[in-house]
Amino acid sequence: MISVRRILVTFTIVLLIVSNSVTALGYNPFTPGSGEGGFSGSGPGSGLSIDNADFFLTGKKTGAQLRSNIDFTDIRGHWARDYVFRMAAQSVVRGYGSSRYSPEGSVSRQEALAMLVRIMGREGEVQRRTAAGGTPPAGSGIFDLWAREYIAMAQETGIVDIGEGGNWQQSATRQEVAVWFARALRLTPVYGAEQQYLYNLRDWQGISVPNQPLVEAILREDIMRGDDRGYFNPDSGLRRSEIAVMLDKVADRFYNLRGLVARSGQVVQRGTLDGVPALGLRNTDGSYSVISLSDGTDFPVLRNGVTGLADSLQVGDWVDYVSDEEGVLYALVPQGGAADAAPAPMEGYMRSVDPASGRLYVTDYDGNVHTYRYDDSTGVTINSRPAGINDLRFGLEVTLAVRGDLVAEVEGSYYAGQPGYIPPSGRVRTGRVASIGSSSLVLDLDSGGREEFTISYGTMITKEGVSVSVGSIRAGDRAQVYTDSIASNTASRINIEGMQQLIQDVYRGILEAVHPSGGTLVLKDASVFVNGDWEDRGRRVTLELEPGAQIYYSGRAVAPGEVQSGYLNATAYVAVSSNFGNQRAVRVLLKRGSEQLYGGRIDAISWGTGEIELKDRNNIMLNNSSIILSGGRMVDISALDEDHTVTVVADRYGGINNAAVVMLEDVQLTGDGIFVGRLNEIRTREFDINYYSELDQNEWDRISSRSRNLTLEYDRDTYIIEVTGSGTKILKAEDFFQGDYADRRTSKSTRDYYAFVVADGDRARTIRITEGSVTRNGSTIENDDLEQIRVTTGEVEGLDTVLGILTINKASNWSSFYRQWERADSDNYVNYGGALILRDGRPIDARELRRGESVYVIRDDSRGIIILAQ
Template sequence: MRRLGVFLLAAILFFSPIKSALAASTTGAVYYGFEGYKLLLNSVKFNDKIPAWSYRDAVRVTALSLLKGVGDGKFHPEEKISREEAIAIALRLAGKEADAQKMLDQKTAEYYTNMIDSSEWAVGYLFTAANEGYIIPGDIYTEEWKSKASREEFAAYIGRALGYTPAYGMDQQLAYSFDDSSLFNRDYIPFIEPVLKDGIMVGNSRGTFNPKGMITRGQVAVILGRILDKYPEKFGITKMKATVTGIIHNSTDYIMRADDGSSFTISTDDRRGIVVLNNSSVTDGLKISQNVDIYMKGNTPYLIEVLGNEKVSKSIQNGEVISADKGTVNIRSDAGERSYRITPYTNITLDGKRVSEDELMPGQYVSFTEEYGDIVELAINGEVENPGYSEPGRFYYSGSVVEIDSGHILIRDDSGNTNSLPIPSYVSVNVKPGDLVKAYLNNDGTVSSIEKVEDNMEYAYLYRGRLSSVVGNKLQLDDAQRFDNFRWSDTPSLRLAVSREGQIYDDNMPGSDVQSYIGDYVYVITRMEYGEEMAYRIVVENGHMKEYVDDIDSVDKVAGRFTLPDTDVYIGDGSVILKDGKMVTIDSLERDQTVLTLLDRMGSSNVAPLVMVLDSQPAVRIVWGRIDHINSTTFEADKMYELNGNDWKRVSDLGELYISDDTYIIDRLGDATVISPEEFLNDRYERHPVYENEYFYAAMDGDEVIGMVIFGNDNSDDIRFVTARFDSMSKNSLANLTDMLEYSSFTDKWAPGPSKGYVWTQDALVIKNGRISSMDDIKNGTQLYILLDDSLNGLLIVCGEE
């Protein structure tokens, strides 16, 4: 048997070149790389610093010739564009560049005769713009076209080039909503209005548009990037999504699979190649399993952008290793026994740690992801007691929770890879983004249970101050302040031990010795490590740092950036995102969240070393509604709402809410009384219609009610939702609070309340760690989420981080 295996291996090695050569012929269309790719690649390897908020668009518009370079290998993002450049960009967008080039030959003599104040290259564009109605013909000879273009002028040209219907009269709304609308040239507004409505250009957080301000090349790149994303056909570009499924011919030809399932090949060689934009760098190669956007002109790929590492059309399988040889592994799973290829790009882990394929041995229980016969990811479970027996629920996938949505949980492991695991409806999920978990799997790849890793480090506070000394592993901050519930508050001189995993960042780059920054102003993020508060991340203030507290306009999770009303923000390797006491990824950011963003506005960084989500949200689901029909183990809810972010959102699919033997129920229809689940539920012998049609608040674990408060339907409007920190407990169940915030639906904001407040807790339902608790178990400084009435009686109190 072994001799036969050797013979087969030799045969495979002998014939493998022929198989690779034939692969291209079986993958549909063949697209050849761009002949001038080397020059193009050099043109987008800019020698100057490009701000992160405009880098991606600067590369894209330059590579696709939407914005011309200046010929010195630099992009010059801060350089203001001229009026003649603005017209040329607009005509290029409108597909009139060929007309402009022809016009240049006809009008060169007229240029010299009449001394038009423009560059010679721009003459054809000016006359074409006059013919197309962009400018008045007589202005060609009287205007200074080399002068700088204004924002309103550029917006009006773009509006014409995109072919928008001009807006007049009552349709002119957005332009007149700006505080500086009186500064607009009224002739421009009909073409600016649709540009604003389509989101191609925006104002700033101060409520102004700055119509007379100059516009830079970096800003133009972002504007053209938005147009490219919405209307690539305007530039004569076809954009398609695909996944790299194979590499052949000495790593120069790429087998691609399009979203529609079809396959094709991108062929390259020394003369014809590709330009690849991958996050913050450009290169000329791709890797297996990368998801990409391909920008085509005709049948030629001019630019390929890597979108991320998530795989498409993947399914996680479990099985037992039967045998393993170099480049091959045989696995027995529910699909039977099959042989899979191990490639140089296969990610193999043992209990979450990256290992080589030499660790594969017969009898191991593994979870793996296969694409087109190749193993993309393979996780070995080293904790199975009987490795020859694949027991359901014994294998687990560990990592940090990224997202929970639509019956799936997305987990990122230590290697940075993500897996989306399906969760059956009967599995209880009481974790949130940022939690470290073990997701135990059934043989079909579904989650059987989720275990939260208890020693997960949680962040404690954010401080700022002057670093005055470092002694041993302790640092001292003078003039220190702590950020808590939307505001900075003074704190005494602060000494903190530095975590072993602590890092210092200067200008978004890792620093070395903390001692070298004595005297500098710093931000310090602390976290609780086994009961002790320790400095985990130190960010040096470089003089250009600015704090933003604003709502997120949009999130681009693929590009790793989000937008605030006044700026774009990029998330880098050194960025820390804090939410609900956890360190999370950009996947947890959403539109309309309020965030504190620390941002360096100088140089090329624009990468946020810190983003803190300020939206107050309990760790468990909180719902309210009207009790409809009560059954033997469940009840039906009518007009049910769920606390979502800062507001109550109507729940469309109500379903049934389950009452268990452990559900804690308080009846507040009269005097507050604790009733048993049996007293609330109906069975065939006894019914309790007294509770039907009454209103309730409930803390939920999935569809199961942890605890609920029943109250009369005549006082639901008196209930308020606040967040605060627990300070101390006085007599008669009076809880003293600090840093109280109350949500205003009128302003859609959390507003600071009095510096000290209180709430009566004697009849409150208290939830801690997703279970029924009491105020005696709440530590000083704990974040609380409280539902209270106008008499400051607490109905429901949920414990946050301590």
């Protein structure tokens, strides 16, 4: 690959504007007399010349033959078509002749090893050894002659063990292929309590014990996963379509070894260059490529599901293409990326525009955030009038026409009817919740400033498309607040973003690179803050920068370009969220001094200076750069209060502990009451409990007397379960009323029924009934029994649906003795069988719990009683 500037300095691009048509670069690419191009000729031009191209590429002399070889008829319409095309075009996978790939056939052990050897860039060496006579693999085995050197190379590179044999012609099992991939990638085996992805599989015990550490590593990298029922099927065969997907996922990790470069861009010119067919592409990173099909070179193209050659590409197509030193291997037009494809519509509200990376962010009506690219060809209208990208403001309702990930058109709507009048829910404000009460909400606006809104009985509140109560809103939640009048701040509707807003992890690592144009940063030697300390991940991590994300050094915001030029190799603390699987840096703090770790209860807060004093007399200084987290949400210092328990990672310099990361251990509950007591009387719509206690500030108050009753309502929507030694039974409201669950004896006994109740005011949302005692090893209900019930908070790490075990990491346990949260030094395990599990006041199945979700758990030793997903 060489620069066009060095070899084509005499060529210019001649552009003649016709039909008022424009391209993504703002000019018409067609020039009479030179085909559809403008690469050759003379005369006035558009200002763009080949002199300004960054890359000059050619096709491959074998391009047409390669296209014929990979034009498999049995993958047309197959879900794995694009994966097979890419891997076949890179000569990693091959067909069986007669234009067949056999995607549903099983891959043999020798085929799987050959594919891995190829993707590692070692096939040339295999072929040279074969020509020289070769060396048979160590150990005995049955294999085809063509596979001999591939197996020997796999042994030499450590993919398989020296001397490993058997029948290499038989189908490869899923677990052995997982191990081979892990070894090829040099993944670190994962042992012990860290094997959490493994335990999410329903058949993990079927994976051989020696293979489990590497299978866990593969699962973590998302190279393999279980099926839609949660089974890994370790001894089943692997389909040829499935291994193509796996190879495609890891291919870029070997690009450097194979001399490959991947780019994406838009075809902006077709024509001739020195009489030879050529293409011009504007790449997504802003660079420009010229591809000349000189000397009969060409390359395969997959476009609209059809395999063709370079001449099938059209001006306006978006393409992903891969090249090596000799030329372009292939190009693929992604779904929706063809110039003649109808743009897909998308509706929602503007969140932000990032001119540096050419991206805009839109929140759909369900609260999900989507990222799209825009360029000079993107048309913008607001209220049917021409506008520009810079006119897209926070909260503007928009309809996008999207081709691939590029926005072709944006239609925005501001309400501009009678002065002072807007339609219902026509005014919208977007931001992060600063504080929340039963009847008011304070929002830190994305556009700057802070605004308070009134929540009335008629305010509709939704989260992930589901109606929820005001108790489901947390400080730090991202929200959209709608009002019906410009003059009123009474919220008519509030939409709360879902899981994608949560801070998934806090990373610490060495800042290796920042790419302002692409909006990404790279950390090496990354570790994650888990269970009160840093857990080494020992790998490089690439993160997208959240729109509006700030990078701080010594309390000062630093622009990404300045970081790239002067702050690389600094230690960085990064708050990371996950949006549709993509990790995003929400805030970055660069360490200046030495790291210190503190923890305990807050004794005092100086609101004027932003300083907190812990009970142990250590003082911590907070500022706008501090990463302060509560329940996985980013908050500011106003969310802290005296007696809150915190864990602090401090950057100490100048004799001052400057807070880099603050973990607030105290949990905001939904506002529901949690009670336990003896069922005393059940009527058609309400019931009484006596000897009852309420959970207050993570502790049970003293039980009431026999004569003091708490009356609660229930209805057909109340979720009621009875937990016995043989299992859990769901009761209807009439079963609860008609059953023998209450007895007005004068005193409590082991023949009585006891209930844990989660209530919204006087209405019971859920009821959990047990006979004889409120705890497994207790008797009836006593204050001593309630003291044995523990409260734990943390994040969902994994779920073993076979054993019924919920794994919680980043866990804290409430200490009644110290009256504070104490950070656990390892994961907690809770048996969720028989537990009430709720999210936003609604009962859910345990399998609906999501990794990274915050939970509040009331448990009897390791047995879950109530699990509140937050």
